[in-house]
Amino acid sequence: MAGVVLPASIQPQLLRPLAYRILTRKFGLNIKSDGLAALASYIGATFGLNWRQNSETTIFLEQFAAIWREQGRGLFVDEINVQQVISEIKEREKAEQSQIREKSHHSARKNNLEAFLKKSKSPGTEAEAQVLSQGSIASNSPNVLEEGSPLNSDSESSAGDHPITGYTNVGSELDWTDYFKVISTFKQQKFTYDHVKRHYVYVPQTTESHKNLLTMAKLKLPNVESQVSLFTTRYHIVKDKVLRNENFQNNDIFNPMSSVVEMGKQLGDTENSALNSATYMKITQIKNLLGHDGKNFLLLGLLDRNSKGNWSLEDPSGTIELDIQQAIPTKGTYYVPGCIVLVEGIYFTYNNTFVVSSITHPPGEKRDVTLEAIGNLDLLGAFNPSNENYTARLDDDLKIRMHYLEQELSDHKFVLLGGDIFLDETSTMDGLKKTFDKLNRDPPVAIVFNGSFVSVPVHPSLTSKNVSATVSYKNNFDELATLLSNYENLINDTHMIFIPGPNDPWSSMVGLGTTTLWPQKEIPSSFVQKMNRICRKIHWGSNPLRIAYLSQEIVLTRDDLANRFKRYNIIFPAMEEEKYMENVELQEQYSRNPDVSVGQLIALKNNLPVHVLESRKLVKTLLDQQHLSPFSSRIRPTIWDLDFTLQLSPLPSSIMLCDSSAPAFDVTYNGCKTINPGRFIHKRMAKYVEFYPATKAVVEEEIPF
Numbered sequence: 001m002a003g004v005v006l007p008a009s010i011q012p013q014l015l016r017p018l019a020y021r022i023l024t025r026k027f028g029l030n031i032k033s034d035g036l037a038a039l040a041s042y043i044g045a046t047f048g049l050n051w052r053q054n055s056e057t058t059i060f061l062e063q064f065a066a067i068w069r070e071q072g073r074g075l076f077v078d079e080i081n082v083q084q085v086i087s088e089i090k091e092r093e094k095a096e097q098s099q100i101r102e103k104s105h106h107s108a109r110k111n112n113l114e115a116f117l118k119k120s121k122s123p124g125t126e127a128e129a130q131v132l133s134q135g136s137i138a139s140n141s142p143n144v145l146e147e148g149s150p151l152n153s154d155s156e157s158s159a160g161d162h163p164i165t166g167y168t169n170v171g172s173e174l175d176w177t178d179y180f181k182v183i184s185t186f187k188q189q190k191f192t193y194d195h196v197k198r199h200y201v202y203v204p205q206t207t208e209s210h211k212n213l214l215t216m217a218k219l220k221l222p223n224v225e226s227q228v229s230l231f232t233t234r235y236h237i238v239k240d241k242v243l244r245n246e247n248f249q250n251n252d253i254f255n256p257m258s259s260v261v262e263m264g265k266q267l268g269d270t271e272n273s274a275l276n277s278a279t280y281m282k283i284t285q286i287k288n289l290l291g292h293d294g295k296n297f298l299l300l301g302l303l304d305r306n307s308k309g310n311w312s313l314e315d316p317s318g319t320i321e322l323d324i325q326q327a328i329p330t331k332g333t334y335y336v337p338g339c340i341v342l343v344e345g346i347y348f349t350y351n352n353t354f355v356v357s358s359i360t361h362p363p364g365e366k367r368d369v370t371l372e373a374i375g376n377l378d379l380l381g382a383f384n385p386s387n388e389n390y391t392a393r394l395d396d397d398l399k400i401r402m403h404y405l406e407q408e409l410s411d412h413k414f415v416l417l418g419g420d421i422f423l424d425e426t427s428t429m430d431g432l433k434k435t436f437d438k439l440n441r442d443p444p445v446a447i448v449f450n451g452s453f454v455s456v457p458v459h460p461s462l463t464s465k466n467v468s469a470t471v472s473y474k475n476n477f478d479e480l481a482t483l484l485s486n487y488e489n490l491i492n493d494t495h496m497i498f499i500p501g502p503n504d505p506w507s508s509m510v511g512l513g514t515t516t517l518w519p520q521k522e523i524p525s526s527f528v529q530k531m532n533r534i535c536r537k538i539h540w541g542s543n544p545l546r547i548a549y550l551s552q553e554i555v556l557t558r559d560d561l562a563n564r565f566k567r568y569n570i571i572f573p574a575m576e577e578e579k580y581m582e583n584v585e586l587q588e589q590y591s592r593n594p595d596v597s598v599g600q601l602i603a604l605k606n607n608l609p610v611h612v613l614e615s616r617k618l619v620k621t622l623l624d625q626q627h628l629s630p631f632s633s634r635i636r637p638t639i640w641d642l643d644f645t646l647q648l649s650p651l652p653s654s655i656m657l658c659d660s661s662a663p664a665f666d667v668t669y670n671g672c673k674t675i676n677p678g679r680f681i682h683k684r685m686a687k688y689v690e691f692y693p694a695t696k697a698v699v700e701e702e703i704p705f
Contacts, residue, residue, distance in 0.1 A: 005046065005047060005048035006048045006049060007044060007045045007048060008044045008045075008048050008049045008051070009044055010040040010041070010043060010044035010051065011040065012033065012036045012037045012039075012040045014040070015036060015039060015040045015043065016031070016036060018052075018057070018058070018061070019031055019036060019039060019061065022058065022061040022062060022065060023061060023064075023065050023077065026062075026065070027065040027066075027068070027069060028075070029065060029068065029069075029075060029076075029077050030075050030076050030077065031076075031077045032076055032077055032078045032079070034078055034079035035076075035077035035078045035079050035081070035082045036077075037079070038079045038082040038083060038086075039061075039064075039077075039082055042082075042086055043057060043060070046060075047060075060089075063089060064085055064086075064089065067085050067088055067089065068081070068085055071085075071088075071393060071395070072375075072391075072393065073085070073390050074389060074390060076389060078389055078390075080387060080389070080390065081389070081390050084384055084390075088395070091398075092397075094173055095173075095401075174401060174402065174405050176405060176409060176412075176549075176550060179382070179383070179402060179548065179549070179550045180445075180495075180547075180548070180549055180550075181380075181382055181547070181548040182495070182497060182539045182541060182545065182546075182547055183380055183381075183382070183545070183546045183547070183548060184522065184541060184542045184545065185519040185542040185543075185544060185545065185546075185642060185645040186519070186521065186542055186642070188380065188381075188546065188645050189202070189205070189379075189380070189381045189385060189386060190202070190203040190205065190644055191203065191377070191379055191386075191644065192229075192233065192644070193233050193236060193237050195232075195233075195236035195239075195240070198240055199374060199375065200374055200377055200379065202386045202387070202388070202391050204387070204388050222639060222640035222641035222642075223640075223641065226640035226641035226643075227640040230640055230643050231302060231314075232316050233643075233644075234340070234627065234643070234647070235300075235301070235302065235315060235316060235340060236316075237626070237647070237649050238300070238340045238362050238625075238626065239283070239300055240373075241362065241363075241365050241370070241626070241649065242283070242300065242342070242362045242363065243283075244365065244369070244373060245363045245365070247363070248283075282298065283298055283299070283300050283342075284297045284298065284299060285315060285317040285318075286299060286301065286313065286314075286315050286317050286318040286319065286320050287317035287318045288317075289320065289347045289354070290349075291349075292347055293347065293348060293349040293350075294346060294347070294348065295346065295347060296344070296345070296346055297344070297345070297346075297347055297354075298342065298343070298344050299313055299315070299320075299342070299343045299344075299345075299354070300315065300340065300341075300342055300343075300362070301313040301314050301315040301340065301341070301343070302314045302315070302338065302339075302340055303322075303335065303336075303337060303338070303339055303340070303341050303343075303570075304337045304338060304632050305337060306319065306321060308321075310322070311324055311570075313341075313343055313354065320347075320352060320353075320354050321351070321352060321353050321354065322343070322345075322353070322354050322356050323345075323353050323354065323355045323356060324356050324359070324570075324572055324573070325573050325574070326355065326356070326357060326573075326574055327345075327356040327357065327358065327359050327572050327574060328357065328358050328359075328572070328574055328575070329358070329359045329360065329572055329575065330358075330359070330360035330361065332613075332616065332617055332620055333360075333361050333617060333620050333621045333624065334565040334566075334569050334617060334618070334621045335359065335569060335570040335572075336564075336565060336568040336569060336570065336630065336631055336635070337568060337570075337631065337632040337634070337635060338630055338631040338632035338633075338635060338636075339361070339621075339625055339630045339631075340362060340625065340630075341359055341360065341361060341362070342359070342360050342361070342362060343356050343358075343359050344356070344357055344358045344359070345357045345358075361620075361621065361624040361625065362624055362625075363624070364620075364623055364624050364626075364651075364669070364670045365626075365650075365651070365670065366651065366670050366671045367650045367651045367652070367653065367670075367671055367672065368671075370649055370650035370651065371394065371650050374650070375393060376393045376394040376396075377391060377392070377393055377394070378392040378393055378394050379650075380546060380548055380553065382548030382553070383395070383398065399551045402550040402551040403550075403551050405550060406550050406551065406552070406693060406694045407694055409694060410692070410694040410695065412444075412445050412692065412693060412694065413444045413445060413690050413691060413692050413693075414444060414445055414446050414447075414448065414554075414656075414690070414691040414693065415439060415444045415446070415447045415448065415688055415689070415690055415691075416448045416450075416656050416658070416675060416677045416688060416689045416690075416691060417435070417447065417448060417449055417450060417677065417680050417688045418450065418658070418660070418664075418677040418678050418679045418680030418681070418682075418686075418687045418688060419450040419451070419452075419501065419558060419658040419659070419660035419677070419678070419679055419680060420450075420451075420452055420455075420501070420660050420679055420680060420681070421449055421450065421451065421452075421453055421680050422452070422453065422454060422455040422681075423453050423454065423476035423477065423479065423480055424454050424455055424456075424472065424476050425455060425681075427681055427684070427705075428680070428681055429479065429480075429483065430705045431680065431681050431685075431686030431703070431705050432480070432483060432686070433483060433705075434686055434703045434704075434705040435686050435688060435703055436483070436484070436486075436487050436490060438703060439487075439490060439494075440487040440488075440489050440490050441489075443489040443490055443493045443494045444494055444690070445494065445495060445549075446494060446495040446496075446497055446547075447490070447494055447495070447496055447497065448497045448499065448556060448656060448658075449496070449497065449498045449499065450499050450501065450558045450658040450677075450680070451498070451499060451500045451501025451502075451503065451504045451543075451558055452500070452501030452502055452503030452504050453473075453476065453477070453498075453500075453501070453503070453504055453523075454472075454473055454476060454503050454504065455503070456469075456503065457502070457503040457508040458470060458473050458503065458504065458505045458508045458509065459508060459509055460509055470505070470527070473505070473527055474526070474527045474528075477527055477528050477530065477531050478530045478531075480531065481530040481531045481533070481534045481535075482530075484496075484531075484534055484535065485534050491534055491535045491536060492536055493537075494537065495537045495538075495539060496531075496535050496537065496538040496539065497539045497541055497545070497547075497556070498522075498523060498528075498538075498539070498540050498541060499541050499542075499543050499544075499545055499556055499557070499558045499658070500520055500521075500522065500523050500542075500543050500558070501543075501558050502514065502515070502516070504520075504523055505523065505524060505527070506521070506524065507520050507521070515564075515635075515636060515637075516637075517637050517638065517639055518543070518559075518629055518636060518637070518638045518639070518646070519542050519543060519544060519638075519639060519642055519645060519646070520542060520543040521542055522540040522541055522542050523540050525540070528540065541556065543557060543558050543559075544556060544557035544558075544559075544628055544645070544646070545557070546652075549693055550693075551653075552652075552653035552654065552693055553652040553653050553654075554652060554653060554654045554655075554656060554693075555628075555648070555652045555654070555655045555656065556656045556658075557628055557655070557656070557657055557658070558658045559628070559629075559657070559658075559659065560659055560660060560661040560662075561618060561622070561657070561659050561661075561662075562614065562618055562659050562661045562662035563661040564631065564635070564636070565617075565618060565621065568631065568635055611662075611663045611665070612665070614662065615662065615663070615665035615667050615676070616667055616669075618659075618662065619665075619667040619669050619674045620669055622648070622655075622657075622674075623648065623651060623669050623670060623672055623674075625648075626647065626648040626649045626651065627646055627647060627648060628646040628647075628648060629646055651670060651671070651672045652672060653671075653672065653673070653693075653696075654672065654673040654674070654675065654691070654693070654696065655672060655673070655674045655675070656675050656691070657674055657675065657676050658676065658677060659676050659678075660678065660679045662676060662678065663676075663678055664676055664677055664678035664687065664689065664700060666689075666698040666700075668696075673691075673696045673698070675689055675691060675698055677689040677700075684704060684705060685702045685703065685704055685705075686702070686703045686704075686705060687700070687701070687702050688701050689701070
């Protein structure tokens with residue numbers, strides 16, 4: 001708009017005829033009174049007294065309705081969504097103005113160059129100067145590519161190699177701090193999965209959903225419905241992911257790499273052709289096995305032990321006992337009680353047993369594929385929180401702009417300190433001092449401190465000596481605050497994120513350092529008052545924790561998964577026999593060539609170090625299960641109504657998994673970067689990892705002290 005507009009106060013009923021004609025009759029939207037009032041307030045402030053005669057009012061309402069329909073905000077125009085759409089319109093206007101300024105800038109350069117050439121050229125070089133002018137103008141006008149002019153193949157490749165100028169400038173207008181959020185597990189908005197309609201449904205956190213409170217202790221207890229739907233929800237999310245896989249697109253049909261297929265390859269052509277029709281199978285519900293004795297099936301279900309102590313598979317339709325004596329599992333993954341697996345085998349009516357021939361994890365799925373399947377929902381509420389009337393979605397244009405902003409902020413880094421930062425040990429404080437000395441020279445965006453923060457679990461006791469355990473715990477953080485006060489850059493510019501471990505209160509009061517309920521609440525504020533006074537940007541996070549950084553979703557968790565996977569990994573007799581034969585072969589090779597050690601023979605066979613294979617095994621199991629705790633409730637109990645916060649569907653952009661029981665690793669699987677810094681103190685070395693979100697580069701650092 002040109003000129004200065006005098007704001008006016010418009011009564012909502014005066015705007016109703018125009019809004020009804022455009023929004024209701026043309027676009028089929030129903031206007032609520034609060035939404036109409038919000039529109040009247042904005043139109044009066046923007047278009048002034050002449051809003052009736054101004055054609056831009058009609059253009060604005062049509063643009064408003066088009067964006068509303070584009071983002072799928074529903075039929076009812078309410079105040080909250082009106083304000084969000086208006087904000088979106090303002091952002092788009094800023095983008096257009098930025099492109100106009102860029103074009104005018106190049107136009108000014110063009111005019112100045114032409115004037116200079118006309119002024120400086122001689123009569124004898126007029127033609128040469130004209131050619132030079134045209135060439136210079138073309139070389140200094142990159143916006144020619146943005147006008148939609150025809151391009152040859154070379155122009156297309158060069159345009160793909162360099163970001164579009166308009167988007168780059170738009171990204172620079174965004175403030176990255178507005179899109180940096182630390183989201184606690186206990187404050188994350190809740191979505192439930194409707195397996196019938198195959199979409200997520202927002203669940204408002206009202207007071208009615210928290211009726212189960214103990215009056216005296218004020219403890220929030222989950223309801224029974226949460227426990228009942230715990231497995232069913234997880235099962236249907238995994239099943240729908242499996243059915244989206246390209247191998248299952250032909251009417252849920254899949255050709256598993258099983259012993260039956262291998263048997264078909266060994267048979268003759270005539271018999272093999274007859275087997276091919278039988279090896280192509282579909283996922284069958286357990287209840288449909290009855291009456292099909294001796295036939296081959298592919299099942300999907302939860303692997304666990306039944307009341308007899310035997311292995312069983314469970315899906316929402318029923319349970320069946322498994323015989324895994326001849327089962328051949330897919331290598332490179334763990335199989336633990338509580339994981340969801342694909343099982344192929346033969347059903348026998350006698351004893352109602354399913355003899356397993358092969359077993360594998362569900363196929364993985366990349367983040368973009370899952371987001372597209374669920375309608376690009378903003379499950380975290382990082383950009384816009386959802387409510388009862390509106391479900392927030394990820395805007396593609398905004399994601400592109402934030403992606404370009406990420407590339408501009410290539411110097412941004414996250415520092416992930418190793419686990420078990422025992423503040424009650426002198427060596428830990430010495431290592432922290434050396435680390436802070438280095439980081440203070442180039443402050444990162446965030447420093448992640450991984451617990452436990454005390455070597456002995458904080459626990460209650462009746463003796464006078466152990467009553468002061470909480471006081472000692474508080475003093476440890478006071479000493480850390482005193483140390484941090486010497487580093488002005490860190491305490492003023494860097495986000496300090498603390499994730500508790502098993503020895504930290506209050507879960508340590510019950511578990512005494514062992515496995516307790518998950519997720520784990522943040523460290524109580526009564527222990528960290530001095531830290532809050534010293535540090536400007538401090539976050540006491542839950543375990544796990546999520547960070548929204550521009551277009552990326554980062555999951556932070558502290559858990560010793562490697563030890564738990566190894567402890568509860570299922571032993572398959574067929575694989576044990578294979579390992580025995582491999583050991584016999586190694587002994588024979590060693591007896592023939594005693595100069596070569598057994599370790600060298602194993603290394604020559606595997607070609608990869610053991611810690612690399614173990615890290616890949618852990619990451620693949622975790623991401624294929626798409627859950628931070630793929631264990632049964634007996635192994636790893638979870639809070640029933642918070643299990644949705646442990647889901648990894650869709651996969652995050654990165655997972656910062658601090659596992660002190662495993663060596664440091666950096667593994668990328670299905671586009672998800674998984675980082676483990678290991679332990680913080682190891683042999684008088686302070687270890688941490690630097691993560692650059694723009695490029696997803698990881699740098700391991702060690703500082704001697």
